[in-house]
Amino acid sequence: xxxxxxxxxxxxxxxxxxxxxxxxxxxxxxxxxxxxxxxxxxxxxxxxxxxxxxxxxxxxxxxxxxxxxxxxxxxxxxxxxxxxxxxxxxxxxxxxxxxxxxxxxxxxxxxxxxxxxxxxxxxxxxxxxxxxxxxxxxxxxxxxxxxxxxxxxxxxxxxxxxxxxxxxxxxxxxxxxxxxxxxxxxxxxxxxxxxxxxxxxxxxxxxxxxxxxxxxxxxxxxxxxxxxxxxxxxxxxxxxxxxxxxxxxxxxxxxxxxxxxxxxxxxxxxxxxxxxxxxxxxxxxxxxxxxxxxxxxxxxxxxxxxxxxxxxxxxxxxxxxxxxxxxxxxxxxxx
Amino acid sequence: xxxxxxxxxxxxxxxxxxxxxxxxxxxxxxxxxxxxxxxxxxxxxxxxxxxxxxxxxxxxxxxxxxxxxxxxxxxxxxxxxxxxxxxxxxxxxxxxxxxxxxxxxxxxxxxxxxxxxxxxxxxxxxxxxxxxxxxxxxxxxxxxxxxxxxxxxxxxxxxxxxxxxxxxxxxxxxxxxxxxxxxxxxxxxxxxxxxxxxxxxxxxxxxxxx
Numbered sequence: 001x002x003x004x005x006x007x008x009x010x011x012x013x014x015x016x017x018x019x020x021x022x023x024x025x026x027x028x029x030x031x032x033x034x035x036x037x038x039x040x041x042x043x044x045x046x047x048x049x050x051x052x053x054x055x056x057x058x059x060x061x062x063x064x065x066x067x068x069x070x071x072x073x074x075x076x077x078x079x080x081x082x083x084x085x086x087x088x089x090x091x092x093x094x095x096x097x098x099x100x101x102x103x104x105x106x107x108x109x110x111x112x113x114x115x116x117x118x119x120x121x122x123x124x125x126x127x128x129x130x131x132x133x134x135x136x137x138x139x140x141x142x143x144x145x146x147x148x149x150x151x152x153x154x155x156x157x158x159x160x161x162x163x164x165x166x167x168x169x170x171x172x173x174x175x176x177x178x179x180x181x182x183x184x185x186x187x188x189x190x191x192x193x194x195x196x197x198x199x200x201x202x203x204x205x206x207x208x209x210x211x212x213x214x215x216x217x218x219x220x221x222x223x224x225x226x227x228x229x230x231x232x233x234x235x236x237x238x239x240x241x242x243x244x245x246x247x248x249x250x251x252x253x254x255x256x257x258x259x260x261x262x263x264x265x266x267x268x269x270x271x272x273x274x275x276x277x278x279x280x281x282x283x284x285x286x287x288x289x290x291x292x293x294x295x296x297x298x299x300x301x302x303x304x305x306x307x308x309x310x311x312x313x314x315x316x317x318x319x320x321x322x323x324x325x326x327x328x329x330x331x332x333x334x335x
Numbered sequence: 336x337x338x339x340x341x342x343x344x345x346x347x348x349x350x351x352x353x354x355x356x357x358x359x360x361x362x363x364x365x366x367x368x369x370x371x372x373x374x375x376x377x378x379x380x381x382x383x384x385x386x387x388x389x390x391x392x393x394x395x396x397x398x399x400x401x402x403x404x405x406x407x408x409x410x411x412x413x414x415x416x417x418x419x420x421x422x423x424x425x426x427x428x429x430x431x432x433x434x435x436x437x438x439x440x441x442x443x444x445x446x447x448x449x450x451x452x453x454x455x456x457x458x459x460x461x462x463x464x465x466x467x468x469x470x471x472x473x474x475x476x477x478x479x480x481x482x483x484x485x486x487x488x489x490x491x492x493x494x495x496x497x498x499x500x501x502x503x504x505x506x507x508x509x510x511x512x513x514x515x516x517x518x519x520x521x522x523x524x525x526x527x528x529x530x531x532x533x534x535x536x537x538x539x540x541x542x543x544x545x
Contacts, residue, residue, distance in 0.1 A: 004361040011463035015496070018470030022489035203487050204399075251397060 035189075036198040037208050041165045042099040042115050043186035044177040049101035049112060051211035052194055057118070059206040061092040063249035064315060089125065094118045101188070102215070103173070113169035113177060122160050129158070140175050141182040147171050197244055205246040213241050237273060238266035253318060257309040264305050271302045274309055293317050341443070345451070348444040352452025353459075360422070360460045369418050374468045376405045380475035398476040399488065405472060406495050410465065411502050418461055419506035424514035426453040454511060461503045466496055 001009070034040050037054050045052065060066055089095070095118040103112035126144065129135045135146035140159070147157040157171040159178050167174050180187050189195060197210040244258040261267040282295040298311045342348065360366065383401065396404075427450070430436035439449055473492045477485045 002358060004358050007361050008357070008459055008463050011467045014467035015470055018467075018474065019493065019496070021474070022485065022492045025486035026489035028486065 034203070035195060036201040037203045037205055038099060038188075038198050039097060039115075039117055041117060041161070042101075043188045044167075044181045045099065045101040045115060045188045046103055046112055046173055046176070047187040047190045048103050049188065049191060049194060050215040051102045051209060052188075052198065053100050053102075053207070053209035054205075055098045055100075055207050056205070057091060057095040057097060059204075060249065063206065064251065065249040065253060066092075068315060068319075089118075089120060094120060113167060113173050116166040116168065117164055120160070120163055120166060122163055126160070141179045143178045143182070145171075145174060145178065193242065197242055201244060201246055206249050207245075207247045209243070209245040211243045213239075215243070238262065238270045240270075252315060253311075253313040255311045255313075257307075259307045259309075261305050261307060264302075267302045267305045267307050271300050271307045274300045274307065294321070342445050343443050343448070345445060345448045348448035349452040349455065352439075352444065352449050353455045354452075356426075356453045356456035357459060360456050361463070365421055366460065366464065369421065370464050372414055373410070373418065373464045376409060376472045377468055377475065379405070380472045384475060384479060398479040402473060402476045405476075406469065406499070410469065410499060415461075415465060415499060415502045416506045418464065419503055420510050422457045422461060423454075423507040423510035426450070426457060426511050426514055428514045450511075450515075454507065457507055457511075458503060461507065462500060465499055465503065469495060469499055 035043070037056075038052070042052075042054075095116055097117045098114060099117075100114045101112045122144075126137065126146070129146050130137060134149055135158075136149060137144060137146045139145070143159050143161055145157050145159045147155060155171040156169065157174040159167040159174045161167060161178070161181060167177055177187075193212045194210055197212070201208050201210065238261050240259045240261055242260045245255070247253070247255045259267075259270065261270055278295050278298050278300065281291055281298075284291050294313065294317060297313050297317065298309065301308045343351070380401075383398070427436070430439060440446065470492070473488075473495070474485065477488050
């Protein structure tokens with residue numbers, strides 16, 4: 001074999017091995033059965049969900065956002081520490097992803113079901129729940145379910161599907177999801193609208209949310225006109241058919257909102273409304289210079305009947321927007 | 336016994352020209368220069384892994400975005416057309432300059448088979464330089480955040496390899512044509528105006544990082 005052919009052979013081997021490794025990684029990827037950013041386990045979520053939101057805890061805790069602001073009060077590390085002491089769950093270490101499906105209903109009933117994936121010590125967790133005496137544990141279709149004793153309406157429950165998956169929500173919905181899983185069903189797949197939206201969401205987003213028309217029917221149809229002087233002037237908001245929100249925290253805070261309007265004209269109208277609010281923000285920047293950067297970080301565009309709003313906020317800007325710590329008053333001069 | 340008055344069959348003739356051209360194409364200074372240019376992102380990816388990821392908490396750019404920029408901006412927009420320019424324009428021009436074209440055309444080979452054999456040798460050489468560099472860069476960068484990222488982006492790798500191969504084919508065909516038509520084809524080469532030159536096109540598989 002000549003040197004030339006040897007070189008070609010070596011490069012061919014590299015490419016073929018790379019392609020095989022890539023396909024192998026794709027094949028073995030646990031997210032293969034997933035839909036968009038939704039893990040495969042989340043397909044037991046109810047079919048009548050109006051919205052689904054997800055939160056990638058792993059990405060969140062490894063983001064610069066968490067590194068910068070973890071110690072601040074809003075992140076509530078004390079509460080998380082208490083949770084770890086009681087149940088052994090350290091959300092930053094043990095939880096991978098949280099997916100919440102909101103269903104039809106009002107008040108607390110609209111919160112359907114939350115699915116948490118990660119690594120859990122089921123023995124310690126179950127013992128903690130039982131020791132506190134606040135739950136009744138029972139077996140439902142092969143899974144351990146703990147129903148909370150508080151007389152809340154509706155009754156809440158938590159189910160341990162396996163060592164990597166927990167379900168939390170209304171008791172009836174938790175039991176229905178457990179039964180679906182036992183039967184090998186995937187109820188969420190029958191929700192064609194949300195399934196189609198979920199497929200469009202890029203896997204790997206730190207947080208995301210998809211909602212259908214029924215969710216958006218609840219938002220006000222009009223808002224006060226920007227710059228209105230209290231004369232009651234309002235702007236009608238075009239109806240949205242669906243809403244998709246995705247966000248990332250690395251290397252900067254980025255948010256992308258896609259709203260699907262009924263037609264192209266409605267999308268343009270809605271985009272104009274959003275641009276109006278951004279313009280108001282720019283005007284406000286006269287008092288707060290950091291707001292001008294925030295306004296320039298937001299872009300609004302339309303594509304057919306879709307309105308695309310994206311914001312990319314560097315951490316330096318977030319730091320600038322943080323309320324300044326009050327200066328320590330100088331000690332009074334001794335008399 | 337073969338009829339010596341008739342030229343060799345197209346495939347056999349192209350194969351013979353391919354063998355001859357490949358030997359003179361891979362182990363050359365031109366190929367060494369192109370290999371360094373094409374494989375530069377591999378060194379950059381190693382640097383990214385060793386320095387940026389290991390020593391800084393905040394990354395200025397994610398590995399996915401960096402890989403996308405390398406594929407779209409570095410390879411597809413700049414280096415691969417340059418490689419095609421240097422190789423493809425010289426397919427016939429080198430034979431003319433070296434006054435060896437006469438020997439080729441006096442052999443029982445059709446002109447089409449000569450060109451096909453040389454173009455195939457160019458493609459094999461260019462693919463051998465570019466595609467392994469893309470594969471190695473992909474794995475170096477995308478495995479930064481673990482193998483789950485590699486799995487979800489594996490489709491992008493296949494698509495990127497396809498786009499890079501098509502880039503070499505398209506630019507190679509264009510510059511080979513220029514090499515046949517013009518005396519100095521390298522001069523109009525950089526003034527190319529193809530869709531791949533536009534940053535709005537050829538975004539390999541993912542959102543364009545802004």
